[in-house]
Amino acid sequence: MQAIETFWYSCLKHFKKELNAQQFNTWIKPLQLDISENCNDQPVLIAPNRFVLQWVKDNFIPHIEVMAQQHFSKKIHFQLILGNTFDAKSSKDESLHNINNNSSVQSLITKPVPKKRNASHLNPNFTFDSFVTGKANQLARAGAIQVAERPGIAYNPLFIYGGVGLGKTHLIQAIGNYVFENDHEAKIRYVHAEKYVSDVVSAYQHKSFDKFKLYYHSLDVLLVDDVQFFGGKNRTQEEFFYAFNTLVEAHKQVIITCDSYPKEISGLEERLVSRFGWGLTVAVEPPELEMRVAILLKKALIEKIALDENVAFFVAKHIRSNVRELEGALKRILAYSRFTGHPLSLELAKEALKDLLAVQNRQISIENIQKTVADYYKIKVAEMYSKKRTRIVARPRQVAMTIAKELTPLSLPDIGEAFGGRDHTTVLHAHRKITELRSSDPIVSRDYNALLHILRG
Numbered sequence: 001m002q003a004i005e006t007f008w009y010s011c012l013k014h015f016k017k018e019l020n021a022q023q024f025n026t027w028i029k030p031l032q033l034d035i036s037e038n039c040n041d042q043p044v045l046i047a048p049n050r051f052v053l054q055w056v057k058d059n060f061i062p063h064i065e066v067m068a069q070q071h072f073s074k075k076i077h078f079q080l081i082l083g084n085t086f087d088a089k090s091s092k093d094e095s096l097h098n099i100n101n102n103s104s105v106q107s108l109i110t111k112p113v114p115k116k117r118n119a120s121h122l123n124p125n126f127t128f129d130s131f132v133t134g135k136a137n138q139l140a141r142a143g144a145i146q147v148a149e150r151p152g153i154a155y156n157p158l159f160i161y162g163g164v165g166l167g168k169t170h171l172i173q174a175i176g177n178y179v180f181e182n183d184h185e186a187k188i189r190y191v192h193a194e195k196y197v198s199d200v201v202s203a204y205q206h207k208s209f210d211k212f213k214l215y216y217h218s219l220d221v222l223l224v225d226d227v228q229f230f231g232g233k234n235r236t237q238e239e240f241f242y243a244f245n246t247l248v249e250a251h252k253q254v255i256i257t258c259d260s261y262p263k264e265i266s267g268l269e270e271r272l273v274s275r276f277g278w279g280l281t282v283a284v285e286p287p288e289l290e291m292r293v294a295i296l297l298k299k300a301l302i303e304k305i306a307l308d309e310n311v312a313f314f315v316a317k318h319i320r321s322n323v324r325e326l327e328g329a330l331k332r333i334l335a336y337s338r339f340t341g342h343p344l345s346l347e348l349a350k351e352a353l354k355d356l357l358a359v360q361n362r363q364i365s366i367e368n369i370q371k372t373v374a375d376y377y378k379i380k381v382a383e384m385y386s387k388k389r390t391r392i393v394a395r396p397r398q399v400a401m402t403i404a405k406e407l408t409p410l411s412l413p414d415i416g417e418a419f420g421g422r423d424h425t426t427v428l429h430a431h432r433k434i435t436e437l438r439s440s441d442p443i444v445s446r447d448y449n450a451l452l453h454i455l456r457g
Protein backbone atom coordinates (compact mmCIF):
# COMPACT_ATOMS: atom_id res chain seq x y z
CA MET A 1 0.00 0.00 0.00
CA GLN A 2 1.38 3.44 -0.86
CA ALA A 3 2.21 5.90 1.89
CA ILE A 4 -0.74 8.13 1.15
CA GLU A 5 -3.15 5.23 1.19
CA THR A 6 -1.86 4.20 4.59
CA PHE A 7 -2.28 7.74 5.80
CA TRP A 8 -5.82 8.04 4.41
CA TYR A 9 -6.69 4.72 5.98
CA SER A 10 -5.64 6.04 9.40
CA CYS A 11 -7.58 9.28 8.75
CA LEU A 12 -10.73 7.26 8.09
CA LYS A 13 -10.25 5.34 11.30
CA HIS A 14 -9.65 8.58 13.16
CA PHE A 15 -12.82 10.25 11.85
CA LYS A 16 -14.86 7.12 12.35
CA LYS A 17 -13.93 7.31 16.04
CA GLU A 18 -14.23 11.08 16.43
CA LEU A 19 -17.47 11.78 14.58
CA ASN A 20 -20.90 10.41 15.14
CA ALA A 21 -22.18 7.91 12.57
CA GLN A 22 -24.35 10.43 10.76
CA GLN A 23 -21.53 12.97 10.40
CA PHE A 24 -19.11 10.30 9.27
CA ASN A 25 -21.56 8.87 6.74
CA THR A 26 -22.44 12.30 5.38
CA TRP A 27 -19.03 13.93 5.06
CA ILE A 28 -16.22 11.43 5.20
CA LYS A 29 -17.59 8.16 3.87
CA PRO A 30 -18.53 9.56 0.43
CA LEU A 31 -14.97 10.82 -0.15
CA GLN A 32 -12.74 8.81 -2.43
CA LEU A 33 -8.98 9.05 -2.45
CA ASP A 34 -7.72 9.20 -6.02
CA ILE A 35 -4.44 7.39 -6.03
CA SER A 36 -3.98 7.10 -9.75
CA GLU A 37 -1.29 9.75 -10.21
CA ASN A 38 1.13 11.88 -8.17
CA CYS A 39 -0.74 10.69 -5.14
CA ASN A 40 2.08 11.12 -2.68
CA ASP A 41 2.85 14.72 -3.63
CA GLN A 42 -0.60 16.10 -4.29
CA PRO A 43 -3.24 13.82 -2.89
CA VAL A 44 -6.66 14.29 -4.42
CA LEU A 45 -9.92 13.63 -2.64
CA ILE A 46 -13.04 13.26 -4.73
CA ALA A 47 -16.31 14.57 -3.33
CA PRO A 48 -19.66 13.41 -4.76
CA ASN A 49 -21.26 16.88 -4.88
CA ARG A 50 -20.56 20.57 -4.34
CA PHE A 51 -22.19 20.57 -0.96
CA VAL A 52 -19.95 17.86 0.48
CA LEU A 53 -16.96 19.40 -1.28
CA GLN A 54 -17.45 22.81 0.30
CA TRP A 55 -18.21 21.44 3.76
CA VAL A 56 -15.20 19.13 3.78
CA LYS A 57 -13.00 21.92 2.48
CA ASP A 58 -14.08 24.29 5.25
CA ASN A 59 -14.35 21.86 8.12
CA PHE A 60 -12.10 18.87 7.60
CA ILE A 61 -9.29 19.66 5.19
CA PRO A 62 -7.35 21.85 7.67
CA HIS A 63 -7.53 19.02 10.20
CA ILE A 64 -6.49 16.42 7.61
CA GLU A 65 -3.52 18.58 6.56
CA VAL A 66 -2.36 18.94 10.17
CA MET A 67 -2.53 15.17 10.58
CA ALA A 68 -0.68 14.74 7.28
CA GLN A 69 2.06 17.11 8.43
CA GLN A 70 2.53 15.06 11.60
CA HIS A 71 2.47 11.82 9.66
CA PHE A 72 4.88 12.78 6.86
CA SER A 73 6.89 15.43 8.73
CA LYS A 74 6.28 17.85 5.88
CA LYS A 75 3.47 20.03 4.60
CA ILE A 76 1.04 18.19 2.33
CA HIS A 77 -1.65 20.01 0.43
CA PHE A 78 -4.84 18.07 -0.24
CA GLN A 79 -6.82 18.88 -3.34
CA LEU A 80 -10.60 18.41 -3.42
CA ILE A 81 -12.38 17.85 -6.68
CA LEU A 82 -15.94 17.08 -7.70
CA GLY A 83 -17.00 13.43 -7.98
CA ASN A 84 -15.94 11.38 -10.92
CA THR A 85 -15.49 7.91 -9.46
CA PHE A 86 -18.82 6.35 -8.66
CA ASP A 87 -21.99 8.23 -9.41
CA ALA A 88 -25.19 7.81 -7.42
CA LYS A 89 -26.27 4.85 -9.47
CA SER A 90 -23.16 2.76 -9.09
CA SER A 91 -22.61 3.63 -5.47
CA LYS A 92 -26.15 2.39 -4.84
CA ASP A 93 -24.79 -1.11 -5.38
CA GLU A 94 -21.49 -0.63 -3.59
CA SER A 95 -21.72 -3.21 -0.88
CA LEU A 96 -18.25 -2.31 0.29
CA HIS A 97 -19.44 1.02 1.54
CA ASN A 98 -20.44 -0.59 4.75
CA ILE A 99 -18.12 0.80 7.33
CA ASN A 100 -18.40 -1.61 10.17
CA ASN A 101 -14.94 -3.04 10.22
CA ASN A 102 -11.38 -2.29 9.23
CA SER A 103 -11.46 -4.02 5.88
CA SER A 104 -14.38 -1.89 4.78
CA VAL A 105 -12.53 1.22 5.90
CA GLN A 106 -9.88 0.18 3.46
CA SER A 107 -12.46 -0.19 0.73
CA LEU A 108 -13.13 3.53 0.83
CA ILE A 109 -9.86 4.01 -0.94
CA THR A 110 -10.34 4.13 -4.68
CA LYS A 111 -8.63 1.34 -6.58
CA PRO A 112 -5.93 2.68 -8.89
CA VAL A 113 -7.96 2.49 -12.08
CA PRO A 114 -6.74 4.22 -15.21
CA LYS A 115 -7.79 7.84 -15.46
CA LYS A 116 -9.85 7.32 -18.59
CA ARG A 117 -12.15 4.76 -17.01
CA ASN A 118 -12.86 7.26 -14.25
CA ALA A 119 -13.81 9.80 -16.85
CA SER A 120 -16.19 7.25 -18.35
CA HIS A 121 -17.98 6.77 -15.02
CA LEU A 122 -17.81 3.02 -15.50
CA ASN A 123 -17.85 0.62 -12.59
CA PRO A 124 -15.02 -1.84 -13.38
CA ASN A 125 -16.88 -4.66 -11.59
CA PHE A 126 -19.66 -4.69 -14.18
CA THR A 127 -18.16 -6.96 -16.82
CA PHE A 128 -19.43 -9.75 -19.08
CA ASP A 129 -17.45 -12.20 -16.95
CA SER A 130 -19.36 -11.33 -13.80
CA PHE A 131 -22.71 -11.38 -15.64
CA VAL A 132 -24.64 -14.65 -15.45
CA THR A 133 -26.51 -15.64 -18.59
CA GLY A 134 -29.76 -17.55 -18.82
CA LYS A 135 -32.98 -17.62 -20.80
CA ALA A 136 -34.02 -14.35 -19.19
CA ASN A 137 -31.18 -12.31 -20.67
CA GLN A 138 -29.42 -14.34 -23.34
CA LEU A 139 -30.63 -12.23 -26.26
CA ALA A 140 -29.72 -9.01 -24.50
CA ARG A 141 -26.27 -10.36 -23.65
CA ALA A 142 -25.68 -11.62 -27.21
CA GLY A 143 -26.63 -8.19 -28.59
CA ALA A 144 -24.44 -6.48 -26.02
CA ILE A 145 -21.42 -8.59 -26.94
CA GLN A 146 -21.85 -7.85 -30.63
CA VAL A 147 -22.05 -4.14 -29.90
CA ALA A 148 -19.01 -4.33 -27.61
CA GLU A 149 -17.02 -6.06 -30.34
CA ARG A 150 -18.13 -3.77 -33.15
CA PRO A 151 -19.20 -0.47 -31.59
CA GLY A 152 -20.99 1.86 -33.97
CA ILE A 153 -21.34 -0.90 -36.56
CA ALA A 154 -23.32 -3.83 -35.18
CA TYR A 155 -26.56 -2.28 -33.87
CA ASN A 156 -27.11 1.39 -33.31
CA PRO A 157 -28.65 2.17 -30.92
CA LEU A 158 -28.78 -0.86 -28.65
CA PHE A 159 -31.92 -0.48 -26.54
CA ILE A 160 -32.26 -2.74 -23.48
CA TYR A 161 -35.46 -2.69 -21.47
CA GLY A 162 -36.93 -4.54 -18.49
CA GLY A 163 -37.98 -4.26 -14.85
CA VAL A 164 -35.92 -2.96 -11.92
CA GLY A 165 -32.77 -4.69 -10.72
CA LEU A 166 -32.53 -7.13 -13.63
CA GLY A 167 -29.02 -6.24 -14.79
CA LYS A 168 -29.55 -3.54 -17.43
CA THR A 169 -26.95 -1.23 -15.92
CA HIS A 170 -24.55 -4.13 -15.42
CA LEU A 171 -24.90 -5.18 -19.04
CA ILE A 172 -24.40 -1.77 -20.62
CA GLN A 173 -21.46 -1.00 -18.36
CA ALA A 174 -19.99 -4.35 -19.39
CA ILE A 175 -20.08 -3.06 -22.98
CA GLY A 176 -18.34 0.13 -21.90
CA ASN A 177 -15.68 -1.78 -19.98
CA TYR A 178 -15.12 -4.17 -22.88
CA VAL A 179 -14.66 -1.31 -25.36
CA PHE A 180 -12.34 0.39 -22.91
CA GLU A 181 -10.20 -2.73 -22.48
CA ASN A 182 -9.78 -2.95 -26.24
CA ASP A 183 -9.18 0.72 -26.80
CA HIS A 184 -7.97 2.89 -23.94
CA GLU A 185 -8.30 5.95 -26.16
CA ALA A 186 -12.03 5.47 -26.85
CA LYS A 187 -14.10 8.28 -25.37
CA ILE A 188 -16.78 6.43 -23.45
CA ARG A 189 -19.38 7.92 -21.13
CA TYR A 190 -21.89 6.18 -18.91
CA VAL A 191 -24.56 8.60 -17.72
CA HIS A 192 -27.74 8.05 -15.78
CA ALA A 193 -30.64 9.85 -17.50
CA GLU A 194 -31.22 11.98 -14.39
CA LYS A 195 -27.63 13.20 -14.56
CA TYR A 196 -28.06 14.02 -18.25
CA VAL A 197 -31.14 16.06 -17.37
CA SER A 198 -29.21 17.92 -14.69
CA ASP A 199 -26.37 18.56 -17.18
CA VAL A 200 -28.94 20.16 -19.49
CA VAL A 201 -30.27 22.29 -16.63
CA SER A 202 -26.78 23.36 -15.69
CA ALA A 203 -25.98 24.20 -19.35
CA TYR A 204 -29.07 26.44 -19.21
CA GLN A 205 -28.00 28.11 -16.00
CA HIS A 206 -24.47 28.78 -17.17
CA LYS A 207 -25.38 29.42 -20.82
CA SER A 208 -22.92 26.71 -21.72
CA PHE A 209 -24.76 24.63 -24.32
CA ASP A 210 -21.75 24.87 -26.63
CA LYS A 211 -19.58 23.14 -24.04
CA PHE A 212 -22.32 20.60 -23.37
CA LYS A 213 -22.61 19.79 -27.09
CA LEU A 214 -18.87 19.70 -27.58
CA TYR A 215 -18.62 17.07 -24.88
CA TYR A 216 -21.57 14.82 -25.69
CA HIS A 217 -21.19 15.07 -29.46
CA SER A 218 -17.55 14.05 -29.37
CA LEU A 219 -18.01 10.70 -27.62
CA ASP A 220 -17.25 7.34 -29.19
CA VAL A 221 -19.69 5.44 -26.97
CA LEU A 222 -22.57 7.00 -25.06
CA LEU A 223 -24.43 4.85 -22.54
CA VAL A 224 -27.64 6.35 -21.16
CA ASP A 225 -29.31 4.51 -18.28
CA ASP A 226 -33.03 4.66 -17.40
CA VAL A 227 -34.05 6.88 -20.31
CA GLN A 228 -37.67 6.89 -19.06
CA PHE A 229 -36.54 9.88 -16.95
CA PHE A 230 -36.51 11.96 -20.16
CA GLY A 231 -40.33 11.70 -20.28
CA GLY A 232 -41.93 15.15 -20.33
CA LYS A 233 -38.56 16.98 -20.31
CA ASN A 234 -38.66 18.68 -23.67
CA ARG A 235 -35.38 20.55 -23.69
CA THR A 236 -33.51 17.44 -22.56
CA GLN A 237 -35.17 15.47 -25.34
CA GLU A 238 -34.22 18.11 -27.89
CA GLU A 239 -30.57 18.05 -26.80
CA PHE A 240 -30.55 14.27 -26.74
CA PHE A 241 -32.08 14.20 -30.23
CA TYR A 242 -29.15 16.29 -31.56
CA ALA A 243 -26.58 14.23 -29.67
CA PHE A 244 -28.14 10.98 -30.88
CA ASN A 245 -28.20 12.09 -34.53
CA THR A 246 -24.66 13.40 -34.46
CA LEU A 247 -23.29 10.25 -32.87
CA VAL A 248 -25.20 7.72 -34.97
CA GLU A 249 -24.40 9.55 -38.21
CA ALA A 250 -20.72 9.46 -37.27
CA HIS A 251 -21.00 5.70 -36.53
CA LYS A 252 -20.45 6.28 -32.83
CA GLN A 253 -22.29 3.88 -30.54
CA VAL A 254 -25.37 4.82 -28.52
CA ILE A 255 -26.67 2.41 -25.86
CA ILE A 256 -29.84 3.00 -23.92
CA THR A 257 -31.69 1.29 -21.08
CA CYS A 258 -35.26 1.83 -20.04
CA ASP A 259 -37.92 0.28 -17.83
CA SER A 260 -40.23 -0.15 -20.82
CA TYR A 261 -40.41 -0.63 -24.57
CA PRO A 262 -39.69 2.63 -26.52
CA LYS A 263 -43.31 3.12 -27.63
CA GLU A 264 -44.47 2.87 -24.04
CA ILE A 265 -42.28 5.58 -22.53
CA SER A 266 -44.71 8.24 -21.46
CA GLY A 267 -44.02 11.83 -22.49
CA LEU A 268 -41.38 10.94 -25.08
CA GLU A 269 -41.37 12.71 -28.47
CA GLU A 270 -42.26 10.54 -31.44
CA ARG A 271 -38.98 11.32 -33.25
CA LEU A 272 -37.01 9.85 -30.33
CA VAL A 273 -39.34 6.85 -30.01
CA SER A 274 -38.77 5.99 -33.65
CA ARG A 275 -34.99 6.50 -33.41
CA PHE A 276 -34.77 4.23 -30.38
CA GLY A 277 -36.09 1.44 -32.58
CA TRP A 278 -33.49 1.92 -35.35
CA GLY A 279 -31.02 -0.62 -34.00
CA LEU A 280 -31.65 -3.61 -31.76
CA THR A 281 -34.28 -3.60 -29.01
CA VAL A 282 -33.98 -6.41 -26.48
CA ALA A 283 -35.63 -7.23 -23.16
CA VAL A 284 -34.23 -8.58 -19.92
CA GLU A 285 -36.69 -10.69 -17.98
CA PRO A 286 -36.65 -11.77 -14.33
CA PRO A 287 -34.38 -14.82 -13.91
CA GLU A 288 -35.79 -18.29 -13.32
CA LEU A 289 -34.87 -20.37 -10.28
CA GLU A 290 -31.74 -22.08 -11.62
CA MET A 291 -30.42 -18.81 -12.96
CA ARG A 292 -31.00 -17.14 -9.60
CA VAL A 293 -28.99 -19.92 -7.98
CA ALA A 294 -26.20 -19.46 -10.54
CA ILE A 295 -26.14 -15.71 -9.84
CA LEU A 296 -25.81 -16.31 -6.10
CA LEU A 297 -22.99 -18.79 -6.61
CA LYS A 298 -21.23 -16.37 -8.95
CA LYS A 299 -21.52 -13.49 -6.49
CA ALA A 300 -20.16 -15.74 -3.74
CA LEU A 301 -17.27 -16.80 -5.95
CA ILE A 302 -16.42 -13.17 -6.71
CA GLU A 303 -16.44 -12.40 -2.98
CA LYS A 304 -14.37 -15.57 -2.36
CA ILE A 305 -17.05 -17.08 -0.14
CA ALA A 306 -17.85 -20.79 -0.04
CA LEU A 307 -21.60 -20.91 -0.55
CA ASP A 308 -23.33 -24.25 -0.35
CA GLU A 309 -25.75 -25.00 -3.20
CA ASN A 310 -28.50 -25.82 -0.67
CA VAL A 311 -28.21 -22.36 0.80
CA ALA A 312 -28.23 -20.79 -2.66
CA PHE A 313 -31.35 -22.77 -3.58
CA PHE A 314 -33.09 -21.73 -0.39
CA VAL A 315 -32.41 -18.03 -1.03
CA ALA A 316 -33.28 -18.26 -4.73
CA LYS A 317 -36.53 -20.03 -4.02
CA HIS A 318 -37.69 -17.33 -1.66
CA ILE A 319 -36.36 -14.19 -3.35
CA ARG A 320 -37.91 -14.10 -6.76
CA SER A 321 -38.51 -10.55 -7.82
CA ASN A 322 -35.13 -9.27 -8.97
CA VAL A 323 -31.37 -9.70 -8.75
CA ARG A 324 -30.78 -6.66 -6.57
CA GLU A 325 -33.00 -8.19 -3.88
CA LEU A 326 -31.23 -11.50 -4.31
CA GLU A 327 -27.89 -9.81 -3.71
CA GLY A 328 -29.33 -8.01 -0.69
CA ALA A 329 -30.41 -11.32 0.82
CA LEU A 330 -26.95 -12.83 0.29
CA LYS A 331 -25.29 -9.83 1.94
CA ARG A 332 -27.64 -10.19 4.86
CA ILE A 333 -26.71 -13.83 5.35
CA LEU A 334 -23.00 -13.06 5.13
CA ALA A 335 -23.31 -10.23 7.64
CA TYR A 336 -25.28 -12.50 9.97
CA SER A 337 -22.63 -15.21 9.71
CA ARG A 338 -19.84 -12.71 10.43
CA PHE A 339 -21.79 -11.17 13.28
CA THR A 340 -22.64 -14.43 15.02
CA GLY A 341 -19.41 -16.23 14.12
CA HIS A 342 -21.43 -19.19 12.82
CA PRO A 343 -20.65 -20.91 9.51
CA LEU A 344 -22.82 -20.33 6.44
CA SER A 345 -25.38 -23.11 6.73
CA LEU A 346 -28.97 -23.58 5.69
CA GLU A 347 -30.10 -23.03 9.29
CA LEU A 348 -28.15 -19.80 9.47
CA ALA A 349 -29.66 -18.61 6.17
CA LYS A 350 -33.18 -19.35 7.42
CA GLU A 351 -32.48 -17.47 10.63
CA ALA A 352 -30.85 -14.51 8.85
CA LEU A 353 -33.76 -14.11 6.42
CA LYS A 354 -36.53 -14.84 8.92
CA ASP A 355 -37.75 -11.26 9.24
CA LEU A 356 -37.37 -10.53 5.55
CA LEU A 357 -39.39 -13.58 4.57
CA ALA A 358 -42.05 -12.86 7.16
CA VAL A 359 -42.49 -9.36 5.71
CA GLN A 360 -42.43 -10.77 2.21
CA ASN A 361 -45.08 -13.30 3.05
CA ARG A 362 -47.29 -10.54 4.32
CA GLN A 363 -46.48 -8.15 1.52
CA ILE A 364 -46.11 -9.93 -1.76
CA SER A 365 -44.45 -7.53 -4.17
CA ILE A 366 -46.12 -6.39 -7.34
CA GLU A 367 -43.10 -7.51 -9.39
CA ASN A 368 -43.55 -10.98 -7.95
CA ILE A 369 -47.20 -11.02 -8.90
CA GLN A 370 -46.45 -9.84 -12.43
CA LYS A 371 -43.73 -12.45 -12.90
CA THR A 372 -45.75 -15.28 -11.39
CA VAL A 373 -48.85 -14.50 -13.44
CA ALA A 374 -46.82 -14.03 -16.64
CA ASP A 375 -45.06 -17.38 -16.07
CA TYR A 376 -48.35 -19.09 -15.37
CA TYR A 377 -49.95 -17.87 -18.60
CA LYS A 378 -46.66 -18.25 -20.52
CA ILE A 379 -46.44 -14.65 -21.64
CA LYS A 380 -43.58 -12.18 -21.25
CA VAL A 381 -43.42 -10.11 -18.08
CA ALA A 382 -43.04 -7.05 -20.32
CA GLU A 383 -46.63 -7.66 -21.52
CA MET A 384 -47.76 -6.67 -18.04
CA TYR A 385 -46.72 -3.08 -18.79
CA SER A 386 -47.41 -3.14 -22.52
CA LYS A 387 -50.27 -1.39 -24.23
CA LYS A 388 -51.32 -4.50 -26.14
CA ARG A 389 -54.98 -5.35 -25.69
CA THR A 390 -55.23 -8.76 -27.30
CA ARG A 391 -57.10 -11.23 -25.13
CA ILE A 392 -54.04 -13.43 -24.69
CA VAL A 393 -52.24 -10.71 -22.74
CA ALA A 394 -55.14 -8.56 -21.51
CA ARG A 395 -56.76 -11.29 -19.39
CA PRO A 396 -53.56 -12.30 -17.51
CA ARG A 397 -52.89 -8.61 -16.95
CA GLN A 398 -56.34 -8.17 -15.46
CA VAL A 399 -55.77 -11.20 -13.24
CA ALA A 400 -52.46 -9.76 -12.05
CA MET A 401 -54.04 -6.38 -11.31
CA THR A 402 -56.79 -8.05 -9.32
CA ILE A 403 -54.32 -10.11 -7.29
CA ALA A 404 -52.24 -6.98 -6.70
CA LYS A 405 -55.32 -5.24 -5.34
CA GLU A 406 -56.10 -8.21 -3.10
CA LEU A 407 -52.63 -9.05 -1.83
CA THR A 408 -50.73 -5.77 -1.63
CA PRO A 409 -51.41 -2.60 0.33
CA LEU A 410 -50.97 -0.51 -2.84
CA SER A 411 -53.56 2.03 -3.94
CA LEU A 412 -55.37 1.72 -7.28
CA PRO A 413 -53.29 4.53 -8.87
CA ASP A 414 -50.09 2.84 -7.63
CA ILE A 415 -51.14 -0.45 -9.16
CA GLY A 416 -52.07 1.28 -12.41
CA GLU A 417 -48.64 2.93 -12.44
CA ALA A 418 -46.89 -0.41 -11.97
CA PHE A 419 -48.76 -1.79 -14.98
CA GLY A 420 -47.27 0.61 -17.51
CA GLY A 421 -48.79 3.85 -16.18
CA ARG A 422 -52.44 2.87 -16.50
CA ASP A 423 -55.29 4.83 -15.00
CA HIS A 424 -56.80 3.68 -11.68
CA THR A 425 -60.17 3.15 -13.44
CA THR A 426 -58.52 0.45 -15.57
CA VAL A 427 -57.48 -1.38 -12.40
CA LEU A 428 -60.97 -1.04 -10.99
CA HIS A 429 -62.48 -2.35 -14.21
CA ALA A 430 -60.06 -5.33 -14.19
CA HIS A 431 -60.95 -6.12 -10.59
CA ARG A 432 -64.70 -6.09 -11.32
CA LYS A 433 -64.30 -8.17 -14.45
CA ILE A 434 -62.16 -10.88 -12.82
CA THR A 435 -64.33 -11.04 -9.70
CA GLU A 436 -67.33 -11.57 -11.94
CA LEU A 437 -65.57 -14.21 -14.06
CA ARG A 438 -64.40 -16.10 -10.98
CA SER A 439 -67.98 -16.94 -10.21
CA SER A 440 -69.13 -17.56 -13.79
CA ASP A 441 -66.08 -19.16 -15.46
CA PRO A 442 -64.54 -22.24 -13.78
CA ILE A 443 -61.26 -21.90 -15.69
CA VAL A 444 -60.70 -18.35 -14.50
CA SER A 445 -61.62 -19.43 -11.00
CA ARG A 446 -59.18 -22.37 -11.09
CA ASP A 447 -56.35 -20.23 -12.47
CA TYR A 448 -56.95 -17.51 -9.93
CA ASN A 449 -56.87 -19.90 -6.99
CA ALA A 450 -53.78 -21.67 -8.31
CA LEU A 451 -52.00 -18.32 -8.57
CA LEU A 452 -52.95 -17.36 -5.03
CA HIS A 453 -51.60 -20.67 -3.87
CA ILE A 454 -48.27 -20.17 -5.68
CA LEU A 455 -47.89 -16.60 -4.45
CA ARG A 456 -48.68 -17.34 -0.84
CA GLY A 457 -46.24 -20.27 -0.96
Ligand SMILES: Nc1ncnc2c1ncn2[C@@H]1O[C@H](COP(=O)(O)OP(=O)(O)OP(=O)(O)O)[C@@H](O)[C@H]1O
Pocket: 093, 130, 131, 132, 133, 137, 163, 164, 165, 166, 167, 168, 169, 170, 171, 226, 259, 295, 298, 323, 324, 327
Ligand atom coordinates in the same frame (compact mmCIF):
# COMPACT_ATOMS: atom_id res chain seq x y z
N1 LIG B 1 -27.38 -11.70 -14.82
C1 LIG B 1 -26.72 -11.16 -13.79
N2 LIG B 1 -25.55 -11.67 -13.37
C2 LIG B 1 -24.88 -11.14 -12.33
N3 LIG B 1 -25.30 -10.07 -11.63
C3 LIG B 1 -26.45 -9.50 -12.01
C4 LIG B 1 -27.23 -10.01 -13.10
N4 LIG B 1 -28.34 -9.25 -13.24
C5 LIG B 1 -28.26 -8.31 -12.29
N5 LIG B 1 -27.14 -8.45 -11.55
C6 LIG B 1 -26.72 -7.62 -10.40
O1 LIG B 1 -27.88 -7.09 -9.79
C7 LIG B 1 -27.66 -5.76 -9.35
C8 LIG B 1 -28.69 -4.86 -9.98
O2 LIG B 1 -28.46 -4.82 -11.38
P1 LIG B 1 -28.58 -3.47 -12.26
O3 LIG B 1 -28.30 -2.24 -11.43
O4 LIG B 1 -27.76 -3.67 -13.47
O5 LIG B 1 -30.13 -3.51 -12.59
P2 LIG B 1 -31.00 -2.53 -13.50
O6 LIG B 1 -31.79 -3.40 -14.39
O7 LIG B 1 -30.14 -1.50 -14.13
O8 LIG B 1 -31.95 -1.87 -12.40
P3 LIG B 1 -32.69 -0.41 -12.41
O9 LIG B 1 -33.80 -0.53 -13.37
O10 LIG B 1 -33.13 -0.27 -10.99
O11 LIG B 1 -31.68 0.60 -12.81
C9 LIG B 1 -26.23 -5.42 -9.75
O12 LIG B 1 -25.39 -5.57 -8.65
C10 LIG B 1 -25.89 -6.44 -10.83
O13 LIG B 1 -24.51 -6.77 -10.82
